[in-house]
Amino acid sequence: MQVFEYKFNANIDKDIKLKVFSFKPDPSKLHLGDILILAEEINYLPTDQDLLVNLAETIKEEFYSDKNKNSEVAFKESLRKANLFLSERSKSGDVNWLGNLNIAVLNFGNFLLNYSKAGTIRIILSRSDELKDLGQEIETHGIGSTTRFFSNMSSGRLILNDKIILSTQQLFEQLYDNVFPEIIYLNQINEKNIKNIFSKHRNESKNWSGIFILSYMKRKKIQFSLPFRINRLVILIFLLILCLLISFFVFKK
Numbered sequence: 001m002q003v004f005e006y007k008f009n010a011n012i013d014k015d016i017k018l019k020v021f022s023f024k025p026d027p028s029k030l031h032l033g034d035i036l037i038l039a040e041e042i043n044y045l046p047t048d049q050d051l052l053v054n055l056a057e058t059i060k061e062e063f064y065s066d067k068n069k070n071s072e073v074a075f076k077e078s079l080r081k082a083n084l085f086l087s088e089r090s091k092s093g094d095v096n097w098l099g100n101l102n103i104a105v106l107n108f109g110n111f112l113l114n115y116s117k118a119g120t121i122r123i124i125l126s127r128s129d130e131l132k133d134l135g136q137e138i139e140t141h142g143i144g145s146t147t148r149f150f151s152n153m154s155s156g157r158l159i160l161n162d163k164i165i166l167s168t169q170q171l172f173e174q175l176y177d178n179v180f181p182e183i184i185y186l187n188q189i190n191e192k193n194i195k196n197i198f199s200k201h202r203n204e205s206k207n208w209s210g211i212f213i214l215s216y217m218k219r220k221k222i223q224f225s226l227p228f229r230i231n232r233l234v235i236l237i238f239l240l241i242l243c244l245l246i247s248f249f250v251f252k253k
Contacts, residue, residue, distance in 0.1 A: 008208035033109015120169035171210025
């Protein structure tokens with residue numbers, strides 16, 4: 001999975017806090033996959049400065065806490081822990097985030113996708129030139145709840161060349177008619193081609209605001225290695241040839 005992230009005038013509005021978090025597993029937990037979080041808090045107050053960081057850390061710590069779990073179970077448990085974290089914040093009097101927090105949480109691994117969202121963050125799947133709004137499959141009535149902020153999750157399988165787009169709502173609307181189709185129908189997804197598209201809209205981008213993330217399912221390069229038995233056989237043959245050469249020169253004298 002390749003991930004491309006672009007920010008446009010993200011700090012212009014001091015009342016909006018935008019953050020992206022990306023986490024990768026330890027070698028012993030590779031089967032759990034990566035976590036990607038896009039969060040937007042509106043009507044942001046200085047007292048909320050640690051909210052998004054602590055929420056993301058809570059999700060990460062719970063998700064990677066047990067290597068014996070599969071990704072779907074781990075994801076569900078991480079959302080439960082996130083709900084508990086937010087509930088505890090509200091009990092302590094911190095309720096400014098209620099109704100003001102938009103967030104999407106995605107987990108990629110082994111062509112499996114687990115995801116959840118609350119609020120207006122857009123999650124779009126592009127497959128074979130067809131678009132699907134994955135966010136519509138998630139019930140987001142938990143946005144004003146202190147106990148079930150993440151009220152639902154969904155899972156599915158990805159295939160090669162799938163593109164998943166995460167975007168804040170305002171930026172999604174600004175890109176939808178022109179830039180969005182150009183990126184979706186790119187034949188080759190890479191940093192250079194995506195930047196070229198944005199460069200063509202340099203004047204328009206002065207009015208854009210938000211974060212756009214493109215995740216692309218690309219085939220991994222396969223590194224071929226000889227099995228252990230073949231490696232050992234090659235070494236034995238080499239040693240045998242070496243011994244024959246040495247014996248040849250010794251007896252020749």
